[in-house]
Amino acid sequence: MEQFDLLVIGAGPGGYSSAIEAAKAGLKVAVFEKDNVGGTCLNVGCIPTKYLLDKALAMDKIRNLTGDGIFKDAGLFSYKKIQAGKDAVVGKLTGGVSALFKANGIQLVKGEAALEKGCKVSCNGSEYEGKNVIIATGSHPFMVPISGVENTIDSTQALSLQQVPKRFCVIGGGVIGLELASAFASFGSDVTVLEMLPDLLPKELPEAVKVLKIAIKKHGLNVITGAKVLSAARNGAEKAVSYEKDGKTETIAADEVLMAIGRKPSLNGIDAKAIGLEIDKKGFISVNDKMQTNLEGVYAIGDVCGGYQLAHAAYAEGEVAVSNILGIAKTLDVSIMPRCIFTIPCFSAVGITAEQAKEQGFDPVVGSFNYQGNGMALAEGASGSVFVIMDRKTKTTLGIQIVGENASEMVSFASSEVANHTTLDQWEQKIVAHPSLSEMVKEAALDAFKLAVHKI
Amino acid sequence: MIKEIKMPSAGQTTDQATICSVNVKKGDIVKRGDILVEAETDKATLPVESFANGTVIDIKVSEGDTVDAGTVLMVIGDAADAASYKAEAVAPEAAAPAAPAVKEEDEYQPIDKNAAPVKKAEPAVSAAAPNEVKAMPNAKQLAKQNNVDLAKVTSANGGLIKKSDVEEFMKNSSVKVSDDEDVYAVEPQSRMRKAIAARMLQSCNEIPSFQISINIDMTGAIKLKNEVLDAFGVKISYNDIMCKALAVTAKEFPLLNARYENNEIRVCNHTNIGIAVGLDNGLVVPVVKHVDQLSLKDIAAANKANIGKARDGQLLPSDMGCGSVSLSNLGMFDVDEFTAIVNPPESCIFAIGSIRTEPVFKEGVFVPCSKCNVTVSFDHRMIDGSYGAKLLKKFKAYMENPSLLLF
Numbered sequence: 001m002e003q004f005d006l007l008v009i010g011a012g013p014g015g016y017s018s019a020i021e022a023a024k025a026g027l028k029v030a031v032f033e034k035d036n037v038g039g040t041c042l043n044v045g046c047i048p049t050k051y052l053l054d055k056a057l058a059m060d061k062i063r064n065l066t067g068d069g070i071f072k073d074a075g076l077f078s079y080k081k082i083q084a085g086k087d088a089v090v091g092k093l094t095g096g097v098s099a100l101f102k103a104n105g106i107q108l109v110k111g112e113a114a115l116e117k118g119c120k121v122s123c124n125g126s127e128y129e130g131k132n133v134i135i136a137t138g139s140h141p142f143m144v145p146i147s148g149v150e151n152t153i154d155s156t157q158a159l160s161l162q163q164v165p166k167r168f169c170v171i172g173g174g175v176i177g178l179e180l181a182s183a184f185a186s187f188g189s190d191v192t193v194l195e196m197l198p199d200l201l202p203k204e205l206p207e208a209v210k211v212l213k214i215a216i217k218k219h220g221l222n223v224i225t226g227a228k229v230l231s232a233a234r235n236g237a238e239k240a241v242s243y244e245k246d247g248k249t250e251t252i253a254a255d256e257v258l259m260a261i262g263r264k265p266s267l268n269g270i271d272a273k274a275i276g277l278e279i280d281k282k283g284f285i286s287v288n289d290k291m292q293t294n295l296e297g298v299y300a301i302g303d304v305c306g307g308y309q310l311a312h313a314a315y316a317e318g319e320v321a322v323s324n325i326l327g328i329a330k331t332l333d334v335s336i337m338p339r340c341i342f343t344i345p346c347f348s349a350v351g352i353t354a355e356q357a358k359e360q361g362f363d364p365v366v367g368s369f370n371y372q373g374n375g376m377a378l379a380e381g382a383s384g385s386v387f388v389i390m391d392r393k394t395k396t397t398l399g400i401q402i403v404g405e406n407a408s409e410m411v412s413f414a415s416s417e418v419a420n421h422t423t424l425d426q427w428e429q430k431i432v433a434h435p436s437l438s439e440m441v442k443e444a445a446l447d448a449f450k451l452a453v454h455k456i
Numbered sequence: 457m458i459k460e461i462k463m464p465s466a467g468q469t470t471d472q473a474t475i476c477s478v479n480v481k482k483g484d485i486v487k488r489g490d491i492l493v494e495a496e497t498d499k500a501t502l503p504v505e506s507f508a509n510g511t512v513i514d515i516k517v518s519e520g521d522t523v524d525a526g527t528v529l530m531v532i533g534d535a536a537d538a539a540s541y542k543a544e545a546v547a548p549e550a551a552a553p554a555a556p557a558v559k560e561e562d563e564y565q566p567i568d569k570n571a572a573p574v575k576k577a578e579p580a581v582s583a584a585a586p587n588e589v590k591a592m593p594n595a596k597q598l599a600k601q602n603n604v605d606l607a608k609v610t611s612a613n614g615g616l617i618k619k620s621d622v623e624e625f626m627k628n629s630s631v632k633v634s635d636d637e638d639v640y641a642v643e644p645q646s647r648m649r650k651a652i653a654a655r656m657l658q659s660c661n662e663i664p665s666f667q668i669s670i671n672i673d674m675t676g677a678i679k680l681k682n683e684v685l686d687a688f689g690v691k692i693s694y695n696d697i698m699c700k701a702l703a704v705t706a707k708e709f710p711l712l713n714a715r716y717e718n719n720e721i722r723v724c725n726h727t728n729i730g731i732a733v734g735l736d737n738g739l740v741v742p743v744v745k746h747v748d749q750l751s752l753k754d755i756a757a758a759n760k761a762n763i764g765k766a767r768d769g770q771l772l773p774s775d776m777g778c779g780s781v782s783l784s785n786l787g788m789f790d791v792d793e794f795t796a797i798v799n800p801p802e803s804c805i806f807a808i809g810s811i812r813t814e815p816v817f818k819e820g821v822f823v824p825c826s827k828c829n830v831t832v833s834f835d836h837r838m839i840d841g842s843y844g845a846k847l848l849k850k851f852k853a854y855m856e857n858p859s860l861l862l863f
C-alpha cells in the first residue's frame with residue numbers, strides 16, 4: 001500500500017489548491033479526481049459562466065453604443081464561436097492545474113475514490129494510505145423532483161447549449177440562475193426567472209437588492225417572485241412551466257427550462273455511515289472551524305461541507321485545513337467573505353448588512369453613492385449604486401454592497417476596508433485614484449455621515 | 457519567440473500587392489535578409505525579406521493571393537516555437553464541437569435584438585453560388601488563358617483550386633479548343649499593365665494637355681558629354697544633362713515643380729524628375745529626387761542606379777510616383793519626334809527624339825548640325841502656353857550653352 005502524507009479526494013478549487021499548498025510545504029500528496037481537474041468551478045461553474053457573461057456584456061456595450069449612434073449598426077455575433085471560445089478557455093485553465101500538479105510532484109490518480117476507515121482510500125483497485133485526508137468532493141445540481149423534471153436542464157447543460165433558446169425559463173432566482181439568465185438575455189432570449197421566495201437575495205441589503213432588481217429588469221429579466229413551480233411539461237420541442245402565485249396557477253411557455261435551485265453535496269465514494277462520518281441535517285459533511293470532521297485526520301472543505309458555496313470559500317477552507325495538517329493551528333473566519341453575483345450589471349457584497357449589524361448591537365447608518373455622480377461611471381456609461389454600512393457610534397465600516405459595472409473587482413478594495421474596520425477619519429484621509437469607480441466607495445462611506453463631496 | 461513576417465506597405469497609390477512567388481517552404485531554415493516572398497504591386501516587384509533567423513513554421517499565403525500591407529505572410533521561429541505554435545493553432549479547432557457544421561452565414565445572428573433575423577441569401581444569389589468555383593487567383597488566370605472551365609477542375613487537396621490543379625487538368629485533358637476560340641489569345645495583364653492602363657486613361661480623361669515642340673542644337677551637350685568622359689572617365693547621358701538643365705530652368709519657372717493633387721496646385725520645393733524606363737513587360741518611372749541640389753555627376757549616378765534597379769525589378773514604391781516632371785527618351789529607337797502623355801499628377805512630360813544631323817543655314821551656307829526634337833506635353837490646369845513656351849526657350853538656351861548652367 002502506497003503511503004502518503006496527504007490524500008485529497010476531488011480536484012476542484014478546494015482540492016487542487018490544498019494539494020498544491022501541502023506539496024509546497026513538503027508533504028507527499030496524492031489527489032483523486034473522477035472527472036476533470038478543476039472541478040465545478042473551472043469546468044462547469046465560475047469560469048465558463050464568466051466567459052459567457054463577458055461576451056454578453058460586450059454585446060450590451062455594443063447595443064448601447066449603437067443606440068447612441070456611435071456605432072452605425074450592431075453587427076452579427078456567433079453563439080457557436082462563443083461556445084468554442086469558452087471551451088478553449090476551460091481547456092487552458094484545467095491544463096494549467098495539471099501542470100501545477102506535475103511541477104509540485106503531486107500524484108494525480110484519475111478515478112473515483114472511496115474513503116475507508118483509518119485515512120485509507122481505494123481507487124481503481126489500489127489502496128492508498130495517508131496520514132491525513134481532505135474530502136473536497138464538491139457538489140452537484142439539485143433537481144427538485146417536480147413532475148416533468150426530465151424536461152428541465154441543469155446549469156452544466158445550460159452552459160453548453162449550442163443554440164440560444166428563444167424563450168428561456170429559469171427556475172430559481174439564486175446566484176447561478178440569475179447569472180445564466182443575464183447571459184441569455186444578452187444573447188437574445190426572452191428570459192423569465194421564477195423564484196419561490198417573496199424577494200430575491202433576502203440575506204443582502206434591501207436597498208442594494210432593490211437597485212439590482214430594477215437594473216436586471218431593465219436588462220430584460222422578467223423576475224417573478226413568490227412563484228412556486230409545480231411542473232415542467234413538454235409538448236414536442238416546446239416546454240411549459242406551471243407555477244402557483246398568490247393562489248393562482250399560471251403557465252409559461254419556454255424553449256429551454258433551467259433548474260437552478262441549489263446544489264447538493266457530492267458524496268459518491270464517501271459512505272458516511274460505513275465509516276462513521278458525521279453528516280449535518282442538510283446532508284453536508286459536518287466540520288469544526290478547523291475544517292476537521294469527526295474522524296481523526298479527516299478534513300472536509302468546499303461545497304461538500306456547505307457554508308458559502310463559493311470557489312474562494314473552498315480556497316480559504318483548504319488553506320485552514322492544510323495549516324492544521326501542518327501543525328499550525330488555524331480557524332476559519334468567514335466574516336470577510338466577498339459575495340459576487342455576475343449579473344448584468346453585477347452585484348458584490350462584503351461584511352454585514354444593516355439588519356445584521358443591528359442584531360449584533362451596532363447602530364448602523366447606510367451611506368450611498370450613485371454611479372451617476374462619478375466621472376468614470378459617466379465616461380463608461382456605467383450605472384448603479386454603492387452602499388457602505390457604518391457604525392454611527394464608532395464610525396467604523398461594517399459592510400459594503402455594490403451594484404453596477406465592476407462591482408466584482410471593487411469588492412476586493414471594499415473587503416480590506418471592512419476587514420480593517422476603516423473609520424470615518426481614515427476614509428477621509430484615503431486617496432483614491434481619479435477617475436475611477438472606486439472613488440464611489442469612499443464617497444458612499446463619507447455619505448454615511450453626510451460628508452460626501454460629490455453628493456447634494 | 458515567434459516572429460511574424462508581415463507585408464510591408466507598398467507605397468503611395470496602393471497598399472495591395474499580389475504574391476508572385478513564395479521562395480521558401482515550411483521547415484526551411486532562413487537567415488535574416490533572405491527573400492521569403494516576392495510581391496508585385498502596381499508599380500514594382502517587392503521582395504519581402506526575413507528580419508529574423510529561424511525556421512519557417514507557417515506560410516499563410518500562396519502565389520496569386522492579394523494581400524494588404526500588414527498581412528501576416530509567414531511565421532518564423534525556433535523549434536520550441538514550432539511546437540507551441542502548433543498547440544495554439546490546434547487548440548481552438550479541437551475545442552470546436554463536432555456538431556454538424558452550420559453554414560457560416562447561418563451561424564451568425566444580429567446583436568441588435570430588434571433587428572430582423574439574418575436574411576438568408578437571396579435566391580438569385582444562392583442559385584448563382586454553386587456556379588462560382590473557388591480557385592486561387594493565379595489558377596483562375598491560367599484557366600482563363602487556356603480556356604479551361606474551372607468547374608471541371610478538381611482540387612488535389614479538396615480546398616481551393618490551385619494553379620497546379622489547373623496544370624494537371626490541362627495535361628490530362630484532351631479537350632480541344634474550338635476553332636472560334638483559336639482566333640485570339642488573351643494576354644494576361646500584370647498589375648503593372650493594369651496600373652499603366654488606369655493611369656494613362658486617367659491622364660487622358662482628366663488632364664487638358666497641350667504640346668509644344670522645340671528643336672535643340674545638341675552640339676554643346678555633345679561636347680560636354682565628351683569632355684566629362686575625357687576628364688573624369690564618367691559616361692553621362694543626354695537625359696542627365698536635360699535633368700540638370702530642367703532643374704536650373706525650374707528656379708525661374710517653379711511650375712515645373714508642380715503637382716496637381718486634391719484639386720490643388722502643389723508647388724514642390726525641389727525638382728524631382730522621373731525617367732521613363734521601358735521594360736519587357738511594361739514601363740516604370742523611377743524618380744531622381746532633389747535634382748536642384750545635385751551635381752551633374754550625382755544626377756548621372758542616380759539615374760544609372762535607378763535604371764539598373766528598374767531592369768532588375770528592384771525598385772521600391774518610394775522610388776516612384778514622387779516627381780513633377782518626367783522625361784521619356786525614345787532617341788535610341790531612331791524616333792524623330794513623338795508626344796507623351798502626362799504622368800499624373802505631374803505638370804509636364806518631355807518626349808525626346810533622337811539626335812540627328814540636319815543642315816542648318818549659317819552665314820550663307822548649309823552646315824551640318826546635331827539636332828534633337830523635344831515635344832513637351834503640359835497640364836493646362838497648371839501651365840499655360842506662353843509660360844510653357846518661355847520655359848522651353850530657357851531650357852533650350854541651357855541645353856545649347858551648357859556652360860550657362862554653371863551660373
Ligand SMILES: Cc1cc2nc3c(=O)[nH]c(=O)nc-3n(C[C@H](O)[C@H](O)[C@H](O)COP(=O)(O)OP(=O)(O)OC[C@H]3O[C@@H](n4cnc5c(N)ncnc54)[C@H](O)[C@@H]3O)c2cc1C
Nearest residue numbers: 010012014034039040041045113138269302303309310311
Ligand atoms: C454555474 C456556476 C457558477 C458558479 N460561479 C461561481 C463564481 O462566480 N464564483 C464562485 O466563487 N463560485 C462559483 N460557483 C461555485 C463554485 O464552482 C464552487 O463553489 C466550487 O467549485 C467548489 O469547489 P469544491 O472544490 O468544493 O468542489 P468542486 O469544484 O465541485 O470539485 C469537486 C471535485 O471532486 C470530484 N469528485 C467528487 N467525488 C469524487 C470521488 N469520490 N473521487 C474522485 N473525485 C471526486 C468531482 O469530480 C469534482 O471535480 C459556481 C458554480 C456554478 C455551478
